[in-house]
Amino acid sequence: MTKKILIVDDEPNIVISLEFLMKKEGFAVAVAVDGEEALAKVADFDPDLVLLDVMMPKKSGFEVCEALRADPARAGLKIVMLTAKGRDTEVAKGLAIGADAYVTKPFSTKELVAMVKAMLGVA
Amino acid sequence: MKAKHRLIVAVIVLGLLMTGPFVVTSLLVWLDMKEAERGMLTNLLVSRLPVGTMMTLFGFVIGVLVLHKLFKQYVEGLLRMAETLRLMLGANRNFRVTIEGPPEVQQLAQAANDLAQQRDALMDDVDSQIAIAKASVEEEKNRLAALMSELAQAVVVCNLDGRILLYNNRARLQFKALSQGPTSVAGGALIGLGRSIFSILEKGQIEHAREVIHQRLIAGKTAISNFITTTRGGQLLRIQMVPVLATSPGEAAEVSMSGYVLTVENITRSIEEEERRDQALHTLTQGSRSSIGNIRAAVANLLDYPDMEAELRERFLRVIDDEVAKRSVVIDQTMSQFSDAIKTRWPLEDILGIDIIAAAQRRIDDKLKLPTKTEEMDDALWIKADSFSLVFALVCLASKLQDHYEPRELRFRLTSSGKLAYLDLIWAGPAMSSETFYTWEMEAMQVGSETSPLTLRDVIDRHGGEIWYQREKAAHRAYFRFVLPVATPELEQDQEERTRGKGRPEYYDFDLFKFEDKSIDLDRKLSDLTYTVFDTETTGLEPSNGDEIIQIGAARIVNNRLLRQETFNQIVDPEIPLKPASIPIHGITEDMVRGQPNIDVVLPAFHEFCEDTVLIAHNAAFDMRFLQLKEERTNIRFTQPVLDTLLLSAVVHPNQESHKLDVILERLGIAIGKRHNALEDALATGEVFLKLVKLLEDQGIVTVRQALEAAEKTYFARVKY
Numbered sequence: 001m002t003k004k005i006l007i008v009d010d011e012p013n014i015v016i017s018l019e020f021l022m023k024k025e026g027f028a029v030a031v032a033v034d035g036e037e038a039l040a041k042v043a044d045f046d047p048d049l050v051l052l053d054v055m056m057p058k059k060s061g062f063e064v065c066e067a068l069r070a071d072p073a074r075a076g077l078k079i080v081m082l083t084a085k086g087r088d089t090e091v092a093k094g095l096a097i098g099a100d101a102y103v104t105k106p107f108s109t110k111e112l113v114a115m116v117k118a119m120l121g122v123a
Numbered sequence: 124m125k126a127k128h129r130l131i132v133a134v135i136v137l138g139l140l141m142t143g144p145f146v147v148t149s150l151l152v153w154l155d156m157k158e159a160e161r162g163m164l165t166n167l168l169v170s171r172l173p174v175g176t177m178m179t180l181f182g183f184v185i186g187v188l189v190l191h192k193l194f195k196q197y198v199e200g201l202l203r204m205a206e207t208l209r210l211m212l213g214a215n216r217n218f219r220v221t222i223e224g225p226p227e228v229q230q231l232a233q234a235a236n237d238l239a240q241q242r243d244a245l246m247d248d249v250d251s252q253i254a255i256a257k258a259s260v261e262e263e264k265n266r267l268a269a270l271m272s273e274l275a276q277a278v279v280v281c282n283l284d285g286r287i288l289l290y291n292n293r294a295r296l297q298f299k300a301l302s303q304g305p306t307s308v309a310g311g312a313l314i315g316l317g318r319s320i321f322s323i324l325e326k327g328q329i330e331h332a333r334e335v336i337h338q339r340l341i342a343g344k345t346a347i348s349n350f351i352t353t354t355r356g357g358q359l360l361r362i363q364m365v366p367v368l369a370t371s372p373g374e375a376a377e378v379s380m381s382g383y384v385l386t387v388e389n390i391t392r393s394i395e396e397e398e399r400r401d402q403a404l405h406t407l408t409q410g411s412r413s414s415i416g417n418i419r420a421a422v423a424n425l426l427d428y429p430d431m432e433a434e435l436r437e438r439f440l441r442v443i444d445d446e447v448a449k450r451s452v453v454i455d456q457t458m459s460q461f462s463d464a465i466k467t468r469w470p471l472e473d474i475l476g477i478d479i480i481a482a483a484q485r486r487i488d489d490k491l492k493l494p495t496k497t498e499e500m501d502d503a504l505w506i507k508a509d510s511f512s513l514v515f516a517l518v519c520l521a522s523k524l525q526d527h528y529e530p531r532e533l534r535f536r537l538t539s540s541g542k543l544a545y546l547d548l549i550w551a552g553p554a555m556s557s558e559t560f561y562t563w564e565m566e567a568m569q570v571g572s573e574t575s576p577l578t579l580r581d582v583i584d585r586h587g588g589e590i591w592y593q594r595e596k597a598a599h600r601a602y603f604r605f606v607l608p609v610a611t612p613e614l615e616q617d618q619e620e621r622t623r624g625k626g627r628p629e630y631y632d633f634d635l636f637k638f639e640d641k642s643i644d645l646d647r648k649l650s651d652l653t654y655t656v657f658d659t660e661t662t663g664l665e666p667s668n669g670d671e672i673i674q675i676g677a678a679r680i681v682n683n684r685l686l687r688q689e690t691f692n693q694i695v696d697p698e699i700p701l702k703p704a705s706i707p708i709h710g711i712t713e714d715m716v717r718g719q720p721n722i723d724v725v726l727p728a729f730h731e732f733c734e735d736t737v738l739i740a741h742n743a744a745f746d747m748r749f750l751q752l753k754e755e756r757t758n759i760r761f762t763q764p765v766l767d768t769l770l771l772s773a774v775v776h777p778n779q780e781s782h783k784l785d786v787i788l789e790r791l792g793i794a795i796g797k798r799h800n801a802l803e804d805a806l807a808t809g810e811v812f813l814k815l816v817k818l819l820e821d822q823g824i825v826t827v828r829q830a831l832e833a834a835e836k837t838y839f840a841r842v843k844y
Contacts, residue, residue: 011413013442017420020435024428055413084413105416109423 003120004028006047008038008064009082010056017109018051025113035059039067047077048120054083054094062097069098078119082107126202130194137186141179200224204232211239216246277387280367285320285329288382295688297389298323313731315689317653317681320385324362328352332364333383340366340380351390358391406457414446471507471586473610476500476544479510480535483517487533490518490570491525498536498549505610506544509585513605515575516582519568520548520603527559528552536602544607551600560592643737643763645828649816652827654680654766655732656739656809658801659746660709662697666748671697672722673711675729676801678809679736683816685809691732692802694719710800726750726757736763737827741784741808743767764827768811770834775818777837787811 005027007018015031022029030045032038035058042050050068054061061081068074081099083090094102101115153161200223207220219239220232268289271278277294281287298314313322320329332348340346348364362385369381421439424431477500484495521533530550538545568575568582583590589606643652657677663670677691694711696719706712740746743765754760772782779790788795788807791814795807819825824833 011417013417013446014413014420016438016442017417017424020424020428020431020439021420082416084416085409105412106419107416109420109427 002026002028003049003122004030004045004047005116006030006032006038006041006045006050008032008035008041008050008056008061009053010034011053014053014082014105021109021113022116025117027116035061035064038064042068042074042077049078049080049116051116052079052081052099054081054085054090062093065094065099066097080112080116080119126194126198130190130198133190133194134187137190138183141183141186145179196224196228200228201231204228204235208235216243279314279320279385279387280382281320281385282382283380285326287314287316287318287320290314290316294387297387315679315681316686317679323354324360324385325352328362329364332362333380336364336366336380336383358389359394361388361390362386403457403460406453410453411450414450418443418446471509471608471610473505474508474510475502476504476506476537476546477502479506479508479513479517480537480546482510482514483521484535486514486518486570487521491522493521493525493530494532495521496532496534498534500535500537501539501544502537504537504539504544506546507586507608507610509582512575512577512582512585513607515568515570515573515577516579516605517548518570519575519579520563522570523563524550524552527555539609542609544609546605546607547602548605549595549600549602551598554594554601555592557592564590643735643827645764645831646826648825649819649827649830650683653682653736654739654809654812655736656680656685656805656812657691657729657733657746658740658804658808659749660711660801661705661749662699663702663705664745666745666752669699670749671695671699672749672753673697673701673716674709674801675725676803676805677729677732678802678805680739680809680812683813685806685813687806690802690805691729693725693728695725696721722753723757726753726759730759730761733761733763738763738765739768739808739812740765741768741804741811743769764831766812766827766830767834768808768815770837771815771819771830772811773837774824774830774833775815775822784808784811791815 005022007015007022007029008031009015009018010033015033019029019031030041030047032041034056038050038052038059041047050064052061052064056064059067061083065079065081068077068079079099080101080103081094082103082105083094084105091102091104100119103112103115153164156164204220207218211218211220216239219236222229222232222236224232271289271291274291275293277297278289278291279287279294280289295314328350332350335348336346339348346366346368349361350364351359351361353359365384366380367382367384369379421442425436425439480497480500484497487493487495524530524533528550530552532550534549536545536547536549538547564579564583567578577585579590583605586607588608591604592601593604594601655677656679657675659672659676660674661670661672672695674694675691676693679686679689694715696716698721701711701713701716738747738761744767747761747765750761768784768787769782772779772787776782776790779786784804784807785798788811791811793807793810793814795803795810798804798807819830819833822833824830
């Protein structure tokens with residue numbers, strides 16, 4: 001079965017690349033441009049993994065992550081946080097509130113794909 | 124018993140001795156006689172009585188004369204001598220006993236004079252020794268104070284009570300710049316000798332720092348403590364405290380603190396700069412992350428999927444183009460916004476551009492014997508520079524020009540454009556190639572035998588500046604242009620303050636180490652108290668008829684010294700029109716009072732300035748009346764004791780007709796230049812008071828209470844406003 005990925009980021013310039021990349025890798029992709037939309041899309045789209053930007057309008061990535069982790073029904077959902085903040089304190093916070101991985105921009109697309117595949121158990 | 128009385132007794136005794144035995148004998152014989160014998164004797168005696176009486180009287184007079192002579196010579200003479208000796212002991216030690224009277228008295232007088240001579244010699248010797256010692260101590264103190272006053276750091280020395288014993292000019296300027304609220308009205312920040320440091324700095328922090336030092340002293344560590352504090356105005360101060368250790372007699376085991384030295388640095392600016400630098404760093408790093416991330420992902424896709432559709436390829440290229448354009452803007456903005464903050468960290472000082480040029484001119488004249496001139500000079504232009512290396516670079520260039528082109532003279536020009544200063548070194552001569560200049564730029568600098576490890580380029584980089592070579596074709600000359608950063612000097616010395624304090628610096632008073640309780644005690648000596656001498660200028664002479672204060676001037680007297688640096692001088696807007704007739708008297712015009720604070724603002728500031736001091740004014744009743752009429756409106760009451768130099772002058776010289784300030788100044792030999800400005804008059808009053816204190820002491824008026832009581836009794840005190 002095709003794995004589903006939700007991309008959450010308010011910057012179209014990164015969304016276009018991520019969307020293209022994940023589709024090419026054979027995933028089903030949906031996009032949300034802010035935190036609130038992200039929560040709604042998770043309910044509708046029921047993704048297996050969320051690529052979540054930290055800095056967003058309305059709700060930050062941290063808040064979205066916390067909200068998702070508060071729902072026991074979504075325990076299996078993988079969360080990868082993407083951020084332009086590279087400070088180790090923020091990395092620690094992201095992992096502490098339940099993200100499965102924390103990727104700082106700029107990142108290598110190959111590594112990201114490899115990581116996503118590993119997390120979803122896709123060969 | 125008085126000497127006179129004793130003389131009288133002696134005369135009576137003499138009289139009794141001369142008449143007594145005869146009278147008693149006669150009485151006894153008389154009682155023994157029969158009636159007939161008595162009648163015979165009466166007849167016999169009465170006829171001879173005048174002769175007997177005459178003889179007795181004669182003898183008595185001779186006796187009295189002898190007695191009187193002896194009394195004059197031995198008793199009165201000795202009394203006089205005793206008085207003279209008292210005088211020699213006290214008031215006039217040069218006085219000598221007059222050698223007179225009988226030989227024994229003369230010998231005594233001679234011996235007394237010889238003793239006095241010997242004593243004088245000893246005293247002179249001691250005095251001169253003391254004078255020498257005092258002078259050297261004074262010189263040391265002055266040297267220390269002079270040193271302090273020129274320091275670029277703000278330094279304040281306090282005793283353990285937090286009273287200020289010494290501060291330097293930088294400290295005064297620093298705290299003046301910090302002072303908020305009413306005190307800044309008259310520029311009188313509350314730094315002053317004998318004042319409490321706690322009015323400026325948090326007491327708790329000072330006490331904590333003292334405790335830290337105390338612990339460190341006990342532990343035998345370097346006794347120093349640092350802390351950072353914020354002022355009321357939100358400025359950040361870094362303060363370093365070191366103890367003033369008491370010189371304990373003998374080898375006392377425990378070192379004790381008798382005060383402390385605070386060095387104060389305002390770090391608000393550097394902290395702000397640091398924050399800006401952080402911000403710049405942040406914009407350039409963190410801010411780039413997401414952009415570069417976007418570009419990287421787009422590029423990776425383009426590379427990894429070369430066979431994508433043309434439309435998609437186009438979109439990825441646009442992402443790259445868009446992000447790169449945005450980053451370029453950010454970089455430009457950051458550079459212009461934070462250019463100061465990202466400059467090299469070489470410590471540059473703020474210096475007047477003309478000072479650099481003057482130094483270079485001297486060196487060029489001295490080393491190269493090459494005449495120099497100046498052209499357009501912006502003499503108010505401050506630059507940030509490492510003056511030593513910059514001057515060396517200028518002299519080095521001059522030397523190279525001399526070697527290669529032999530110009531007859533060099534010229535300097537100093538101009539500015541925005542945040543940049545242009546320092547030009549101009550000469551007339553043939554064009555030089557840019558290669559030559561490039562080599563000059565990169566060579567280690569050298570002037571004669573002096574070399575520098577730096578190249579011209581290093582010096583320029585150190586300043587975050589630039590240099591280029593340019594020709595002025597029309598004038599057949601060329602110049603090197605140094606571009607240097609312009610500085611905004613933080614604290615400029617104000618010249619007026621400097622000239623006013625000429626002579627002995629008044630920023631210190633080490634005698635205040637012993638100065639503990641400073642509350643006003645009327646039974647303390649006049650010379651021990653802290654005073655505020657003040658004067659007001661007013662719109663007229665009738666406070667109860669609506670006349671108002673238009674200027675308050677005041678100065679402090681601490682430890683018997685008039686402090687000309689610690690003054691209060693403020694023009695007040697009376698909020699009523701000035702009377703034209705009064706303007707020539709006080710010299711204050713409508714233009715001067717408009718826009719000044721009104722009495723509601725000035726009076727609290729003045730009240731704070733006077734805190735814990737006795738007030739002094741000439742004809743104080745007049746000034747006090749004006750202040751009292753404002754009590755209700757401002758809720759400010761001046762409750763401290765007030766001394767009036769007019770009344771005190773009347774106490775000292777009750778027989779003089781006039782006690783006007785001018786007349787007193789002349790009488791006491793005080794020369795004052797300008798007057799009839801509140802501050803100048805207050806200072807003059809202060810001088811008068813200091814002289815009067817000595818004259819009052821001679822009259823036994825030593826304490827404030829005595830002075831107040833004596834003043835009250837004078838005739839002038841009965842005239843009321």
